[in-house]
Amino acid sequence: xxxxxxxxxxxxxxxxxxxxxxxxxxxxxxxxxxxxxxxxxxxxxxxxxxxxxxxxxxxxxxxxxxxxxxxxxxxxxxxxxxxxxxxxxxxxxxxxxxxxxxxxxxxxxxxxxxxxxxxxxxxxxxxxxxxxxxxxxxxxxxxxxxxxxxxxxxxxxxxxxxxxxxxxxxxxxxxxxxxxxxxxxxxxxxxxxxxxxxxxxxxxxxxxxxxxxxxxxxxxxxxxxxxxxxxxxxxxxxxxxxxxxxxxxxxxxxxxxxxxxxxxxxxxxxxxxxxxxxxxxxxxxxxxxxxxxxxxxxxxxxxxxxxxxxxxxxxxxxxxxxxxxxxxxxxxxxxxxxxxxxxxxxx
Amino acid sequence: xxxxxxxxxxxxxxxxxxxxxxxxxxxxxxxxxxxxxxxxxxxxxxxxxxxxxxxxxxxxxxxxxxxxxxxxxxxxxxxxxxxxxxxxxxxxxxxxxxxxxxxxxxxxxxxxxxxxxxxxxxxxxxxxxxxxxxxxxxxxxxxxxxxxxxxxxxxxxxxxxxxxxxxxxxxxxxxxxxxxxxxxxxxxxxxxxxxxxxxxxxxxxxxxxxxxxxxxxxxxxxxxxxxxxxxxxxxxxxxxxxxxxxxxxxxxxxxxxxxxxxxxxxxxxxxxxxxxxxxxxxxxxxxxxxxxxxxxxxxxxxxxxxxxxxxxxxxxxxxxxxxxxxxxxxxxxxxxxxxxxxxxxxx
DNA sequence: CCCGCAATCCGAAACGTTTCGGAAAGCTAG
DNA sequence: CTAGCTTTCCGAAACGTTTCGGATTGCGGG
Numbered sequence: 154x155x156x157x158x159x160x161x162x163x164x165x166x167x168x169x170x171x172x173x174x175x176x177x178x179x180x181x182x183x184x185x186x187x188x189x190x191x192x193x194x195x196x197x198x199x200x201x202x203x204x205x206x207x208x209x210x211x212x213x214x215x216x217x218x219x220x221x222x223x224x225x226x227x228x229x230x231x232x233x234x235x236x237x238x239x240x241x242x243x244x245x246x247x248x249x250x251x252x253x254x255x256x257x258x259x260x261x262x263x264x265x266x267x268x269x270x271x272x273x274x275x276x277x278x279x280x281x282x283x284x285x286x287x288x289x290x291x292x293x294x295x296x297x298x299x300x301x302x303x304x305x306x307x308x309x310x311x312x313x314x315x316x317x318x319x320x321x322x323x324x325x326x327x328x329x330x331x332x333x334x335x336x337x338x339x340x341x342x343x344x345x346x347x348x349x350x351x352x353x354x355x356x357x358x359x360x361x362x363x364x365x366x367x368x369x370x371x372x373x374x375x376x377x378x379x380x381x382x383x384x385x386x387x388x389x390x391x392x393x394x395x396x397x398x399x400x401x402x403x404x405x406x407x408x409x410x411x412x413x414x415x416x417x418x419x420x421x422x423x424x425x426x427x428x429x430x431x432x433x434x435x436x437x438x439x440x441x442x443x444x445x446x447x448x449x450x451x452x453x454x455x456x457x458x459x460x461x462x463x464x465x466x467x468x469x470x471x472x473x474x475x476x477x478x479x480x481x482x483x484x485x486x487x488x489x490x491x492x493x494x495x496x497x498x499x500x
Numbered sequence: 501x502x503x504x505x506x507x508x509x510x511x512x513x514x515x516x517x518x519x520x521x522x523x524x525x526x527x528x529x530x531x532x533x534x535x536x537x538x539x540x541x542x543x544x545x546x547x548x549x550x551x552x553x554x555x556x557x558x559x560x561x562x563x564x565x566x567x568x569x570x571x572x573x574x575x576x577x578x579x580x581x582x583x584x585x586x587x588x589x590x591x592x593x594x595x596x597x598x599x600x601x602x603x604x605x606x607x608x609x610x611x612x613x614x615x616x617x618x619x620x621x622x623x624x625x626x627x628x629x630x631x632x633x634x635x636x637x638x639x640x641x642x643x644x645x646x647x648x649x650x651x652x653x654x655x656x657x658x659x660x661x662x663x664x665x666x667x668x669x670x671x672x673x674x675x676x677x678x679x680x681x682x683x684x685x686x687x688x689x690x691x692x693x694x695x696x697x698x699x700x701x702x703x704x705x706x707x708x709x710x711x712x713x714x715x716x717x718x719x720x721x722x723x724x725x726x727x728x729x730x731x732x733x734x735x736x737x738x739x740x741x742x743x744x745x746x747x748x749x750x751x752x753x754x755x756x757x758x759x760x761x762x763x764x765x766x767x768x769x770x771x772x773x774x775x776x777x778x779x780x781x782x783x784x785x786x787x788x789x790x791x792x793x794x795x796x797x798x799x800x801x802x803x804x805x806x807x808x809x810x811x812x813x814x815x816x817x818x819x820x821x822x823x824x825x826x827x828x829x830x831x832x833x834x835x836x837x838x839x840x841x842x843x844x845x846x847x
Numbered sequence: 848c849c850c851g852c853a854a855t856c857c858g859a860a861a862c863g864t865t866t867c868g869g870a871a872a873g874c875t876a877g
Numbered sequence: 878c879t880a881g882c883t884t885t886c887c888g889a890a891a892c893g894t895t896t897c898g899g900a901t902t903g904c905g906g907g
Contacts, residue, residue: 154618156893167857172895180855199616203553204893207862212550214597214619225583227781232579236572239600248619250561250597253586269546271501271863272561272595434574503863514887519865527885551863554892618893 155198164192175200202248206272215242215275215463216250216267218287220260224375229433230452234279234301237456245460247274261290268296274467277301277459282344297466299459299475302346305353311462311475313455317347320448320481321354321399324427327483328397329362332492333425335370337395339384339405343373351401351429370395381408389416389424396492400428403436406445421490430484444486454479502545511539522547549595553619562589562622562810563597563614565634567607571722576780577799581626581648584803592807594621608637615643621814624648624806629691644813646806646822649693652700658809658822660802664694667795667828668701668746671774674830675744676709679839680772682717684742686731686752690720698748698776717742728755736763736771743839747775750783753792768837777831791833797826 161171166189174181174189181189206212217238219231235251242249250273254263264287267273275297278287281304291298292310300312321338328336338355341348352371359366369391372384381400385408388395400406406428413424420426420443430438432451438444462475508518513536521528521536528536553559564585566578582598589596597620601610611634614620622644625634628651638645639657647659668685675683685702688695699718706713716738719731728747732755735742747753753775757767765771767790777785779798785791809822 154616154893157895158893168894169857169859169896170855172893173856176895178896180853182855185855197612197616199613199618201554201893202617202619203550203559204862205895206550207548207554207864207893208895209862212619221587226580227576229574233573235582235598236600239598240568240602243600243602248597248599250595251582251586252595253583253590255587255590265544266546269501269544270549271546272549272559501863504865505863515864516866516887516889517885520886523865525866527883529885532885548863551892552865554863554894555865556892 154201155196156201157198160189160193160196160198163196164188211467212248212272212274213246214248214250214273215277215467216252216273217277217279218252218254218260218263218267219279220254220258220263221256224377229435230431233433233452234456237453238277238459241456241460245464247460247464261286264290268294275299275463277463281346283346283349285346297463299463299466301455301459303478304346305349308476309472311466311472313458313462313477313479315450315479315481317350318354318357320429320450321351322358323354323481323483324399324429324448325355325358327489328399328425328427329358329364331397331425331489333395333397334362334364334492335367335393335395335397336364337370337372337385337388337398338401339372339381339398339409340401341373341376348373348401355399367393376402376405378404378408378411381405381410382412383408385409385412386416389413389418395424397425397489398427400426403428403430403433403438403445403447406438407436407441410441410445421488422493425489427489429481438484439486441488443488445488446486447484448481449484450479450481501548502543503548504545507536507540507543507545510543511535558814559595559619559621560593561595561597561620562624562814563599563620564624564626565599565601565607565610565614566626567601567605567610568603571724576782577778580780580799581803584800585624585806588803588807592811594807594811608633611637615641622646622810624810628693630693630696632693644810646810646813648802648806650825651693652696655823656819658813658819660805660809660824660826662797662826662828664697665701665704667776667797668698669705670828670830671746671776671795672702672705674836675746675772675774676705676711678744678772678836680742680744681709681711681839682714682740682742682744683711684717684719684732684735684745685748686719686728686745686756687748688720688723695720695748702746714740723749723752725751725755725758728752728757729759730755732756732759733763736760736765742771744772744836745774747773750775750777750780750785750792750794753785753788754783757788757792768835769840772836774836776828785831786833788833788835790835792835793833794831795828796831797828801826 157168157171161168170181171189174186175193202212239249254260276291277299279301281300281302285304288300288304300310303312303314325336340351356366374380398409400409406426409426413420418424427446430447430449438447458477465475504515504518508515517528518536521533522540549559586596601607623638624646626648628635628647628649632651635647635651647657650659650661672683687698703713721727745756747756753773756773760767760771767773774793777794777796785794805824812822
C-alpha cells in the first residue's frame with residue numbers, strides 16, 4: 154500500500170502539504186499541486202479510507218439496510234434498487250454497502266449497531282412506512298440519510314419521491330370522467346407511504362365526484378400478479394362489481410387481466426383498467442392485450458437524485474437543495490372506455 | 501460514539517487492558533474480563549472499524565465486484581448470490597460490500613483501486629473464467645479471496661465448487677447407457693470454468709463409449725430459456741439430429757422442451773433430456789411435463805462455505821481447510837428413455 | 848531599514864484501536 | 878532471604894490521514 158508519506162518523500166515535501174495539495178486546499182502553489190498529483194497517480198496512491206474516516210469522520214461508505222421478507226430473493230424491485238444505487242454511488246467514488254438483516258431482528262437495533270461501528274457516512278431508506286421508526290431514529294441521532302419516498306406527516310429530511318397522491322388522482326379522475334362510479338383500487342401493503350398516498354388521492358376524487366367511499370372496492374397486499382388476480386376475481390364476484398380498476402402496479406394489472414379474462418369479461422368493454430407503471434424491466438404494459446394505459450414514472454430515475462441527495466446531506470447542503478418530488482406522465486393506451494349504460498343499480 | 505476510553509474509565513482500567521479483555525486475550529483475569537464485557541455492552545460500545553483496520557489491517561469488510569452485463573438487472577442467479585452471501589457474512593458479524601462496475605471498465609483496475617483504498621479484508625470471486633485475471637491479480641498481491649468455482653489449471657486457493665466434470669459424466673453416461681449415441685450438449689458461455697469442465701466430462705464419456713466428438717452437437721451461450729429453445733430447434737433440424745440432450749441448466753431445458761414440443765417431438769419418446777439443476781427459486785424441474793431428470797446441486801448451499809472459507813483465508817487458516825468440492829445428486833424423473841431402435845444411419 | 852502582508856510551507860497533535868515491551872505483585876523453590 | 882516464574886496489568890508507539898497553529902520567505906510601502 155502506498156501512503157502519503159511515500160508521495161511526500163518522492164516530491165520532497167511534507168506529508169501535510171501533500172495532503173493539502175491532493176485535497177485542493179488553497180495555500181499550495183499551483184505548480185506544486187500538479188507535481189504532487191502527478192507523483193501520486195504515478196505511484197498509484199489511493200487515500201486510506203480508514204485513516205481518513207478516523208480523523209475527518211468521513212469514510213465515503215453509505216449503506217442500505219434491507220430486512221428479509223417472504224419472496225425477498227425474487228423481488229425485482231429490490232434488485233433494481235440495489236443495482237441502481239450501487240452504480241450511482243460507485244460513479245461518485247463512494248462505496249455502497251448492502252446489509253441484509255434477518256427477518257426477526259429488531260431493525261432499529263441493527264441501525265444502532267451499524268452506527269456505533271462508526272464506519273458509515275449515511276443511509277438510504279427505501280419503502281418508508283407511515284410512521285417509520287428508522288427515519289425517527291436517524292433524524293434524532295443526526296445521522297445523514299435520504300429517503301426514497303416520504304412520510305405524509307412531516308417531510309423535513311432529504312428525499313426523492315413521486316407525487317403518489319396525484320398519481321392516484323390523475324388515474325382515478327380519468328375513470329370518473331369516463332362515467333365510472335364503481336372503481337376498484339388494488340393497492341400495495343397499507344403501511345407503506347405510497348399506498349397511503351394513493352388511497353388519499355383515490356378518496357379525494359371520489360369525494361369530489363360525490364361518490365361514497367366503499368371499502369369493499371379497496372384491496373391491499375404485496376404488489377404481485379397473484380394479488381391482482383385474486384383481488385379482481387373477488388371484487389367481480391361482489392353484488393356491485395366495479396366497472397373500472399386502478400392497479401398500483403403493472404404486475405397487479407397483469408393479474409387483473411388474467412382474472413377478467415377467466416371471467417369472460419372484456420377490457421375495456423366490461424371493465425376499464427389503469428395501472429401505475431414503474432417501468433421495471435420485466436413488465437411491459439404496451440404489450441398487454443389490450444395495451445394498458447398507465448401513469449408512468451420509471452423507478453430508475455430515482456437513483457441519481459438519491460445518491461446526489463445523500464452526498465449532499467453528508468456535505469451539509471441546505472435541505473431545499475436535496476429534496477425533490479418528481480412528476481409522472483400519463484400514457485393513454487386502449488384499456489379504458491366510457492361506462493356502458495345498462496340497467497343496473499347505481500353504486 | 502462510545503470509545504474504548506469510555507469503557508476503560510468506567511471500570512477503572514487502562515485502555516490496553518480493556519482492549520485485551522474484549523478480544524479474549526490470555527493475560528486478563530477472568531473476573532475482570534466479565535466486568536469489562538458487561539460495562540462495554542451496557543454502554544453500547546462497538547469497536548470502531550476504521551481505527552481497528554488502521555492498526556490491525558482488518559476491517560471486517562469483504563467485497564464482491566460485479567461488472568454490468570446485458571440482462572444484469574434481471575439475473576436471478578446474481579441476485580441469489582448477493583442475497584445469500586450478504587446474509588452469511590452478516591451472520592458472522594462482517595460487512596459485505598457489493599461494488600457494481602460499469603461494463604466498459606477494466607476489471608483489474610477496479611480491483612487495484614479497491615485494494616489501494618485499503619478498507620477491504622478480502623474478495624469473493626464468482627463465475628470464474630478459464631484463465632481468470634482476477635484470480636491471478638489477487639493471488640499475486642497476496643490478498644485473501646475465495647472463489648465460487650475453480651480454474652482447471654491450478655487450484656491452490658480457497659474455493660467452493662461442485663465437480664462439474666463429474667456432473668456431465670454422470671448425466672451423459674446415463675444417456676449412453678440407454679443406448680444414445682447422438683447426444684446434444686447445450687452449455688453455458690464457453691469461457692466459464694464450469695462450462696469447460698462440463699464439456700470435458702461430456703467428451704470423456706463419448707471417448708469411453710467410442711463415439712466420435714461432433715462439434716455440431718455442442719452449443720454455448722448465456723444460460724437462458726431462449727438459448728435452449730434456439731439450440732434445440734437448430735440441432736433437431738440438422739441431418740443427424742440428437743436423440744438426447746444434456747442441458748447445463750433448467751432454464752435451458754425449459755427452452756428445449758418448448759422447441760421439441762413445437763416440432764411435435766415427444767419427451768422421452770423421441771428425445772431424452774437431462775439437465776443440471778441449481779435449485780433456483782423460479783425453476784422447478786419436477787413440474788415440467790414430463791418431469792425432468794436432473795443432476796441436482798442447490799446453489800444456495802454455496803454461501804455458508806464461501807463465507808466460512810473467506811474468513812478462514814483472512815485468518816490464514818491452512819489451505820486444506822478452506823477448499824471443498826461438493827457432490828451432486830442425481831434425481832431420476834421421467835424425461836429419459838432407452839434409444840428407440842429405428843432405421844437411421846449411425847452418427 | 849523596518850514593518851506588515853501574502854504566499855507557501857511544515858511540525859505536531861489528534862482520531863480509536865492494537866500490540867510491544869516491560870512492570871508490579873504474589874508465589875515457590877532453593 | 879533471594880532468584881525466578883506466573884499472573885495481571887499498563888505506558889507508549891504505531892497505523893495513515895487531516896488540520897491547527899505557526900514558521901519562513903519575499904515583496905512593497907513607509
